[in-house]
Amino acid sequence: MGNLLRGNDLRQLGFPEGRAIGLALAQLQRKHLKKLSQTDQLALLQRLLTTPNNFLTDLDWSHTAAALLPPPSRHIALAERKEYAVFGAEYIEHGAIHQMETAMKLPVTVAGALMPDAHHGYGLPIGGVLATDNAVIPYAVGGDIGCRMALSVFTLPPKHLEQRVQELRKLLLDNTRFGNKQGFQRGQKLDHAVLDRAEFTDIGFLRNKQATAAEQIGTSGGGNHFVEWGIVNITDPANELGVPVGEYLGLLSHSGSRGLGASVANHYTKLAKDVCQLPSEAQHLAWLSLDSEAGQEYWAAMNLAGDYASACHHQIHQRLAKALGERPLAKVENHHNFAWKERLADGREVIVHRKGATPAGEGVLGIIPGSMTAPGFIVRGRGNAASLASASHGAGRAMSRTRAKQELGEAEVKRYLKQHAVELIGGGLDEAPQAYKDIRAVMASQTDLVDVLGSFTPRIVRMEGGA
Template sequence: MAQQLRGNDLRQLGFPEGRAIGLALAQLQRKHLKKISLTDQLALLQHLLAAPHDFATHLDWSHVAAALLPPPSRHLELVARKPYALYGAEHIEPGALHQMDTAMKLPVTVAGALMPDAHHGYGLPIGGVLATDNAVIPYAVGVDIGCRMALSVFALPPKFISQRVQELQKLLLDNTRFGNRTGFDRGKKLGHAVLDSATFRDVPFLRNKQATAAEQIGTSGSGNHFVEFGVVDITDPTNEMGLPVGQYVGLLSHSGSRGLGASVANHYTKLAMENCQLPNEAKHLAWLGLDGELGQEYWAAMTLAGDYASACHDQIHHRLAKALGERPLAKVENHHNFAWQERMQDGREVIVHRKGATPAGAGVLGIIPGSMTAPGFIVRGRGVAESLGSASHGAGRLMSRTRAKQELSEAQVRQHLKAHDVVLQGGGVDEAPMAYKDIHQVMQSQQELVDVLGSFTPKIVRMDGA
């Protein structure tokens, strides 16, 4: 287009000084909007200025609309801190406790609990469980929406692993993909019904996300995400999986909703912070009311991201079971970084956020992993009301990634893995087993929350990296 709109043009339309002008001009430089005639651009901006509410959820213009909308008449204030249940306090760093204390001061908070694997995060601490009144907090759900554990148990003896280490390593390399690199080649891609979900069309923000989701489906993230073979040891004969007491080969995966979940979390957190202005210490706990359009949009997008994360695990386990030539005897899956509509013991309906916490309602099965050299545990929830029906989602970090890189060496990690007879493909010093808490201490701190049905001990681990 020969002529471009400038800041003065928007001021003449009536745009106020500030962010809205810069955001609008930047948006007009996007390739698909440059094709619009100058007349149509002016008409669009006039409509936007006159009725910013009409664009609050628009894929292109929601941020400009938010900048045009009047700020709340006052900042929302925190209230007196409500009490919350705390498990394994001696293992939890002060920063995580402070974050949980802040979350318990929100006016929408009803109840909370902090798990023994807790550590500092953004907004709600990792390991934090928060019940709110008709409000969802994107950063209390987390960035990796619907991140989960999935376990397949096969009718193979543990010696199958030790006898076929190289073969199983190759199966992992051939049938998994990690990190932000491309997914599977076209001929190896698998379809899934989640990619046809109407939510990709119904939620404006998601309309250009389906292609990336299709590219990444069946893959795993970076960081602490993994796919691993190990030994399952069933110790409780009353387990709901129908497995006799004994040892089996297991396949365990940990990953989430990939780029889809991250984009949803970041987009709606920004909108929440623009529409729910909290004191600085609590700003990442901004919420969206579920009686509003944005809250309903986020809920739909969060649900889709959770379904997508589950689909990724479905494909991971399908590929590897097929490569093994085996069908699983049993499967267990549980997720965290999610929000659920639940009813408390007193009958009150609330939104329960579990950020890095495992659902542990009465009879609910789950997997709580340890580290590469420590067992994870297959558990049955006991439905303890004080914990909001929750348990830890793992051992939890003892060292930050930065500290682990500073204090540990690759040689130390290799020696530690060798001593525990664990083969690692990929991974980094920041994910060293020594960077995690003692899973046995964590389980001891939450023994009232779950019953242990068995364990999973890693043997061949695949993570992001060469």
């Protein structure tokens, strides 16, 4: 059982999405192949992936090899791969590179870049930035549309956190909600103008989504989403926040557009696949023309979901600031998993998709988080043209969720958190800090993309599952 490979292992080798993965995994269950070590299995699969033509008459692998070869005809063929910039290549797994290579072959692709936190995703890799010509790709935006970071900086000193851990812990428990199991009670709900937007009635698909959006507003998702107290350290005296150099109590949140964004992503991806039939390895990159009704609908729904995600963060910070009895001295907010209309250096208008990548236009502020035990950084974008004015959206995963659950133990993670003076409410092994890349190495790979204004170090973290 220890030699059992999974779909993600094949994806990291560079296997494309589609039948080939299922066929290969099924073949590995055959008795004579099952005896091979995992290293030998991976080496065999790498040869198969590199030279599928050599396996077309192989008794074991002919069907898998055929699935790896391009079909004889498709409605839309891929083009020659365009060049793109890669930052921190030494930290990026092969599966993410393969996905980016595929995205750069789309006929609508104009330019691209890969951030140092990149890892394998669906369609465009997480950490991928793609500029297209008058086309929007729902899965290059991602499932959690407009997912974002939001930071509030308070005038209270760090010792406030150290002296009142239990009080601040209770504020998180009382004023945040995670996942789909519970929202706020009727008397606790806050209203927001985003719920009255015309898109909920003008777009047929959204007409039954407003009620769920109203139920979930002000809440956070599961997975890697969090709300946490920590210490802000402002180091740049010329920062645009107007905050003097020094240390402050901070509140950082990470979450997105909840069920609304997921529904929009899934619905319009299916529509895109119907009208834009691509080879199997590129199927998740199906696009909608912005000249089409479906493209315009998606664009409006995407922007609604992004504004809804922002509203959720505003309510989270509003509740906690009120409970704390303090007004923020400064705020910073930025989002990823979104598409923007922007102009390249040559003046050409393009649609820039940032899937798990932070906007880093010249002078644009943002937050790039690390992990529960590593600092995040407050940054100012440098507008680097090679990165399409983008930067990483975090440290990026070093382990898949499955691998983290298999290799890490609860006692080990608890010891690690205690060593770093971090209290965790909720969370799972798949989000353990050891599952993430070294944020300092990632930041060192993007000094041409952002300037650092300060840092945020987590101390009390709440995620899904906290009681």
